Amino acid sequence: MAYVLVTDGIKEDGLQPLLNESTIQCDIGSLNEFSDRLDQYEALLVRSATKVTAEVLNQMPNLKIVARAGVGVDNIDLDAATKRGVIVVNAPDGNTISTTEHTFAMMASLVRNIPQGTSSLKSGKWMRKDYVGTELYGKTLGIVGMGRIGTELSRRARAFGMNVAVFDPFLTNDRAQKLDVESVEFDHLLDVADIITVHTPLTDKTRGLLNEETIARTKKGVFLINCARGGIIDEKALIPYLESGHIGGVALDVFESEPPEHNHPLLGYDQVIVTPHLGASTKEAQLNVAAQVADEVLYFLQDKPIRNAINLPGFSKEEYEKIKPYYELTRKMGSILSQCMKSAVNLVEVSYAGKLTELDTAILTRNLMASFLKSRLDTTVNEVNAPSIARERGITYGEKHSSETHGYSNLISVTVQGDKEAFSLQGTYIKEYGDRITQLNGFDIDFHPQGHLLYIQHNDRPGVIGNVGKVLGEHEINIATMQVGRKTAGGEAIMMLSFDSELPKNIEETLESVQDIVKVEQIGGV
């Protein structure tokens, strides 16, 4: 039974795939309500209220996946999760339309004083002169961040006859042209925009993007909107410009601290309109994001590919199908390398050739590294935390794509380098035969890496193979398969033997005492 905890009122209708699964027990409530059982959960589903801190992660030693029913993952300590090997997934597009529509509604309300008119009329006044608005038609909307929401917003703005100027360092000219928007530098956007709306994540680069200095560059009467993350517009910096009348109005759905204090200075200005982080609060969006994360968690628990991991390279289902056969091969190669090369390693180089060069191989390299490190360490290592663990241990690794296939349709070559020695391995996947190791430390060989293996380095002399068979026979060890390889007659040679069951611990020492045997390594668990 896998235990899953769902918090923050994630819409239950969307959770059906998880709730209907008999091998999963889903608890719905808060971390506090289930504090005595936190150690049992493998998956945690949250919106934004639950703060998944390093401390919470420590209380959940079995946790493998955190799923955020929404876009922003700023309530999750990503570094701590990654270090622990906990996968973090989100629901990237389930609330795009709702948040876009909310932003548009905020913009229309702001320029036409709708909230102010509403409360004034409800308080018994009829103040038509005070609430003269501004048309959107013909105005320039400055969009900072042209991702999913920025893009949807630009389409709606164009439909309203607005000009759209966009700043996003990752926006190509081609895409800008297709979307019929002008791609501009940030300073230019500040100069030309009548309304500025931000749609970036909150990062070190975007924190305080609109601050005292940058707001000073904006047009007099500018309207500012933040339906992304509190802090992208510096709240304090707005005050002098609201006082002076430089800013025409501000619409905020998000705040630096949520909820904002009831005496927050911005709440006192009539030109500031606010909503309590409602961007994604529609029936549709909440159903979408719940269903997206429920599917992801279910897939993960069933060992199927997940698509929206934040701390793993993403790939589609189709890509996963192509990568799957090599996944097992890289796992085995990492394990064999780690066990054959016992000394400290400071460099791992992975090269992919043939069909593999058409694929995104980053996940394979992570998998290989995880398997390599796992055999050496006592902590949880997986594709998520392998890069940070390698870094911590001073191991540099890299991958490249190469044209050297050595006649195979696909080939993975790995070299691990230490201070004094190096070890290399080549492997391929052949549909009819499965995964094969084709070269080991420069020796051509051909074996299926499976079960309990014994790697023997020896001198190519008559009788060595027979002596190995004799020693193993004396220990009643039955050899399943045996492969030999050599570079030159009479020179260095290797043997790779496989067995049906585990070997006695001391068998390496016994074999190393046989004449002409140089080195023996047991390779288990492949």
Ligand SMILES: NC(=O)C1=CN([C@@H]2O[C@H](COP(=O)(O)OP(=O)(O)OC[C@H]3O[C@@H](n4cnc5c(N)ncnc54)[C@H](O)[C@@H]3O)[C@@H](O)[C@H]2O)C=CC1
């Ligand atoms: N108010 C609400 O309830 C909701 C808020 N959000 C927030 O809205 C924001 C945008 O969401 P999406 O469009 O889905 O994200 P996205 O990831 O699709 O788009 C973000 C865009 O920002 C751009 N960007 C990153 N750094 C930048 C910088 N320094 N300057 C300019 N552009 C930069 C990226 O290139 C990307 O195109 C996020 O912060 C998200 O958390 C999302 C959903 C609901």
Ligand SMILES: O=C(O)CCC(=O)C(=O)O
């Ligand atoms: O869960 C929510 O309502 C917040 C949505 C949000 O801010 C996001 O998806 O980034």
